[in-house]
Amino acid sequence: MFPKPALVYNLTDDWQIRLAGNLVYESYRTDDVFTPLHKLRLHNAVVQYNEDRAGLQVSYSGIKHVKITAAAGCTFRRDFDFFRAHVSEKTDPAPYVQLSAEAKF
Numbered sequence: 001m002f003p004k005p006a007l008v009y010n011l012t013d014d015w016q017i018r019l020a021g022n023l024v025y026e027s028y029r030t031d032d033v034f035t036p037l038h039k040l041r042l043h044n045a046v047v048q049y050n051e052d053r054a055g056l057q058v059s060y061s062g063i064k065h066v067k068i069t070a071a072a073g074c075t076f077r078r079d080f081d082f083f084r085a086h087v088s089e090k091t092d093p094a095p096y097v098q099l100s101a102e103a104k105f
Contacts, residue, residue, distance in 0.1 A: 006057075014062035020073075024051040033082075045082050052077040055096070065105060071098040 006020035026049050033042040055073020078091040 014060055016059040016061075018057040018059070019055075020057065021054045022051070024049070024053075026050075042082055042085055042087070046084055048079075048081040048083060050077070050079050051075060065103055067102040067104075069098070069100045069102070072096065 004020060004022065006018045009017045011017065028047060028049070030042070030045050030047055033045060033047075053073060053075045055071055057069060057071040059067060059069045061067045073096055075094045075096065077093070080089045082088070
C-alpha cells in the first residue's frame with residue numbers, strides 16, 4: 001500500500017492537522033453494469049475512472065490510549081467513461097465528513 005500524500009502540521013505533541021488530496025485515474029474491465037434508471041446496461045465493458053478529492057483532518061491524542069480524529073472534504077470530480085460503448089457519466093461534487101475514535105490497549 002502506498003502512503004497517502006499530505007501536508008502535516010503538528011501544533012503540539014497532542015494535536016495534528018493534515019491537508020490531503022487524492023487523484024485517482026484507473027482503467028479496468030467490469031462485469032455487468034446496470035444503473036437504476038436503466039440508462040446504462042453494459043456487459044464486460046472497459047471503463048476509465050477518475051476521481052479528484054481534497055480534505056482537512058484534525059487529530060487529538062492527548063487522552064491516554066485514545067486518538068480522536070475529525071475530517072471533512074469534498075470529492076470535486078468523479079467520471080466514468082465507457083469509451084468503447086460511447087457512454088460517459090459525470091457525478092456532482094460530493095462533500096464528506098468523518099469522526100472517529102481509536103483506542104489502543
